[in-house]
Amino acid sequence: MRKSGFYIVFIASLLSACSLLLDTGEPIAKVGARVLTVEELSKNVPDYLDATDSALWADDYIKKWVQRELLLLKAEENLKGNEKDVSQELQEYRNSLIVFRYKNELIRQKMDTIVKNSDIQKYYSEHHESFILNRNIVKAIYIKVPVAVSSPENLKDLCSSNDPEKQARLNEFCLSYAKAYDRFNDQWIAADLVLKYTPATIPDLELFLKRNRFIESSDMDFYYLVCIRDYRLTGQGAPVEYVQNDIKNLILSKQKLDFLKQIEKDIYKEGIDNNKVKLYKTKNNRL
Numbered sequence: 001m002r003k004s005g006f007y008i009v010f011i012a013s014l015l016s017a018c019s020l021l022l023d024t025g026e027p028i029a030k031v032g033a034r035v036l037t038v039e040e041l042s043k044n045v046p047d048y049l050d051a052t053d054s055a056l057w058a059d060d061y062i063k064k065w066v067q068r069e070l071l072l073l074k075a076e077e078n079l080k081g082n083e084k085d086v087s088q089e090l091q092e093y094r095n096s097l098i099v100f101r102y103k104n105e106l107i108r109q110k111m112d113t114i115v116k117n118s119d120i121q122k123y124y125s126e127h128h129e130s131f132i133l134n135r136n137i138v139k140a141i142y143i144k145v146p147v148a149v150s151s152p153e154n155l156k157d158l159c160s161s162n163d164p165e166k167q168a169r170l171n172e173f174c175l176s177y178a179k180a181y182d183r184f185n186d187q188w189i190a191a192d193l194v195l196k197y198t199p200a201t202i203p204d205l206e207l208f209l210k211r212n213r214f215i216e217s218s219d220m221d222f223y224y225l226v227c228i229r230d231y232r233l234t235g236q237g238a239p240v241e242y243v244q245n246d247i248k249n250l251i252l253s254k255q256k257l258d259f260l261k262q263i264e265k266d267i268y269k270e271g272i273d274n275n276k277v278k279l280y281k282t283k284n285n286r287l
Contacts, residue, residue, distance in 0.1 A: 029062055031069035036062065103260055111259045115248045123247050124240045131238040131246075136191040136205055139230040141170075144180035144197070150223035156214055159227035179222060188242040191231070198224040206233050 029036040044061060045054050076084065124131065141159045158170035174181035180197070191205055200217035202208045208215075210233075215226035232239060240247075271277050 029066055031066055032073045034069050036065050103263070106263060107256060107259065111256065113252060113255075115251050119251055120244050120247045121240060123251060124243070128237055131243045133232055133234050133236055133238045133242075136209060136234055137188045137232050137238075137242060138191045138194060138209070138228050139186065139188055140184065140191075140194050141225075141227040141229065142180065142182045142184070142194055142197060143174060143178055143225045143227075144222050145174070145178045145225075147218060147221060147223050149177045152216065152223065152225065155225055156227065159225070160213060160229070188232070188239055194226055198226060200224065200226075209233065 026038045027035045028038055028041055041058055041061065045058060049057055143155060143159065145155070155170070155173075158166045158173070161167065184194075191209065195202065195205075195215065198215065198217045199219050200215050202215070209228065209231045213228050215224075215228070217224045232242075
């Protein structure tokens with residue numbers, strides 16, 4: 001333990017020195033001909049760590065570096081010359097990486113990424129059986145108000161009504177007195193995510209949602225009300241609003257594939273037309 005503690009302090013001092021001498025090549029560890037320097041270590045230490053955490057991180061980094069280099073050294077010693085020749089793999093990786101970056105740049109510059117609501121609705125209609133809920137969801141209003149000023153029956157009447165005047169009165173009351181008030185942008189949200197903001201415990205949430213429009217609970221200081229304005233249960237079809245972002249991503253993925261296929265066809269045709277390609281006859285083909 002004493003040795004480990006000393007080592008961490010030593011690493012901390014090296015990191016501090018490195019912050020002052022950024023160009024230092026002072027060695028920290030060596031395996032075979034490979035050397036780990038203070039400069040290399042410093043470049044990898046996350047900026048957000050304090051001195052103690054940086055030293056612990058550096059200690060772990062050094063151990064992993066030594067393990068990796070020892071494994072590499074053992075492989076170099078035991079593999080045959082042709083087994084260590086990775087030039088072809090490196091060339092293939094370079095080619096794949098360059099093509100990948102080029103395609104991404106084409107997508108960024110030229111691909112239309114706008115998905116119309118009509119396209120989302122059409123996709124949903126054609127694939128609605130694929131969008132089945134794996135959790136209960138609700139459209140709800142959440143209110144947390146001090147017990148002293150709570151008026152449960154009045155709040156339930158206001159939040160369950162579609163009357164604009166009553167909705168305005170609810171907003172006014174909650175903005176004045178509520179500790180927390182959320183309409184979740186009038187969008188669908190997982191029921192259990194709403195319930196976590198209340199002390200309520202509901203063993204059978206699905207059965208409860210079928211029979212109740214309100215979830216009420218309280219503690220010593222606050223009254224909690226969840227007004228269920230609509231719900232869908234696990235196993236039912238998901239509303240299109242709930243899955244529209246997923247559908248948008250699916251549409252964009254297909255558009256991306258189609259776009260890249262067309263790019264490949266266009267580049268092939270351009271290469272042929274501009275005589276960039278020469279195909280030779282061989283014994284096995286009739287080109």
